[in-house]
Amino acid sequence: MSTTLAAGAHLDFTLAQQLTVILLCALTAFISHMALAVFNDGTRPFMLDFIQGRSNRGATTAVSFGLSAGFIFGLGAPMALSTGVLNPWLVFLPTDILGLLSPKKWLAPILGAAWGAVIVFGLNGANNVAHDMPVDFITAMQQMSTPILFLFALFPVLAITKQFGRKWGGVAGVLELALVVMTMKLWPSMFAGALAMAAGVLMLIALAVTKDVRQRRADRAAGVTEVVLDDDPMASLFSASAARLKRYLPLFMLLGAGVCLLAQMHIFGGGEATSFLIAKGQYSEAAQVDFYRVFGFIPLIATTALASGAYGIAGFTLVYPIGYLMPNPILAMVVGAAVFALEVLALSYIGKVLGKLPSVRDSSEHLRSAISDTLQLAILFGSLMAANTMGAGLGILIVGGLYLLNEAMGRPVVRMAAAPAAVIVGGILLNILYWLNLFTPIKG
Known part of the structure; x- marks a missing residue:
């Protein structure tokens, strides 16, 4: 199986695709503003204080930005440019921030739509500029596909x-x-x-x-019986959070329809490996990959949603693999809405089941940790392959040096995003050296 993409992946969107991205970004920003859902799993635990008034909008926005910025610019943008496929870090993390940042309810969807417009109209221009440079670091980043797909x-x-x-x-x-x-x-x-x-x-x-x-x-x-407290504060909190989310069921159904539609259009991949598979037209394989990831995230998303009162923008992410396989947009929207409805209605039941299966909960933690470990190695190795393609030893020196410098500085850029970000910075530096007549690009 070939894991190399055709040179020059482009981000050209049809009118229907452009409108879908813009409207979905508007919707997700609005939902984030309402504190009903956020994409970043790290932000969700902080939402309870915001919902209950113990934290203000500015402080919550600062938390969201701090947890998301590295993934947006270090992982989301490079992955989209190198594959020609959008991803959740680029589409949903910024709308988390913009929705929380907005002081007015009516302004949130406008800010979200503006970000959607930046994605569909701005990325292709940046992509074309990068491909026209003497050192084409965007095409070089396609070297990441092989280690990501196989190590994952x-x-x-x-x-x-x-x-x-x-x-x-x-x-x-x-x-x-x-x-x-x-x-x-x-x-x-x-x-x-x-x-x-x-x-x-x-x-x-x-x-x-x-x-x-x-x-x-x-x-x-052994005669051990489970003790259930009538006044268990966590059970009360879980019940209140589930009831809050159910009140907005129509809005969540609209969200599920939109995310599933985006996946059905095959311009969006739910993960690193998935993006490369979607780019190569291997939709059934992409669906398998994202389906397996679901098992690592259901316990996390369910428990944090019940504890905080804020759901995940992509739910349990089941709408990703379902969307890839849907034969038409209408069916994708109907199924996506139904899936989200079932997820929200079943949250309390899922929480109770997970409470009785501690080893399954532990498996979820180990799965997420393993996914992170494999992808960190794969992305680092793939980034060094891209550096070698761009500039041989000098490219490896620059990209590897930037990665090590980030580690030494306490990781101002999160580790998973540091290597792709280093490839982009390294590519720009190599182009500058070329213009200064200090570097000759590698042919081929």
């Missing part, structure tokens, strides 16, 4: 190893390797990590559920 497939192995030990981790590793080799041999047009990831995630879930079932049986055999 290992995240279930890491999660199993962390939670259930080296023996089960070794079994998962051998199984995934065998499935990758088999897929490359028998189905070369298929994403090689698809079956491997499916097997790994299913194995992790099976191990976690088995552990929880055995523990509950052991507790019952």
Whole structure:
């Protein structure tokens, strides 16, 4: 399977796609202003204080900006430029900030729509300028696709190893390797990590559920009973948060319809690996990748939503893989609205179920940690490959040096975004050196 994109990915949008992005950005900014949902999982826990009046709009906006800026400019923009596919860091994180920043309800959707216009009208111009430079660092960034796609497939192995030990981790590793080799041999047009990831995630879930079932049986055999407090403050908070979200069910259904429609248009990818798969037209493989990620985020999104009263802009992210596979926009909107309705209505039930499955909750934590670990290595390695493509040893020196400098300075740019940001800065520096007649671009 080829993992290299055609040179010069472009961000050309049809009128329908432009309007969808602009209107969805307006809607998400409005919902953020209402403190009903935000995309950044790190911002959501701070929303309860804002909703209950213990924190003001300015302070909450500052938190959102501090947690999001690195991902917007260091990951979202570079990924969009290198793949020609939009992503949630570029589309939804800025509307989190703009919605919270807006002092008036009517102003929030205007600010969100303005950001949507910047995306659909401004990115392609920046893309064209970058491609016309002597050192085309945007095309060089497509080197990131191979390490991201292949290393990302290992995240279930890491999660199993962390939670259930080296023996089960070794079994998962051998199984995934065998499935990758088999897929490359028998189905070369298929994403090689698809079956491997499916097997790994299913194995992790099976191990976690088995552990929880055995523990509950052991507790019952030992006469241990679950104590439920009538005046449990967390249960009261969860109930109030769920009721608050249900009051705005029509708005969430509209949001689900919009996000699913965006995914159906195939101009949007829900993750790093997904963006490259969407760019190559491998929509079923992209749906598989984003579906497996869902298992790592349902417990986090459900519990933070119930604890804070603010949901996720993309919900449990199920609308991503569903949208990729929808045959037409109308069906995508109907299904997306239905999925969001079911998610919001089921929040309380999901919270109760997760409370009885501690190992499954732990699996979610390990999955997210493993996804982060694999992507950090893949993005760093891919960024160094891009640096080598741009400027050989000098490119590696600049990009690697910027990454190490960021580490030494305490990571002012978050680690996952630091390497792609370094590629862009390094590409600009190499172009400046070329104009000063101090550097000759590598041919080919």
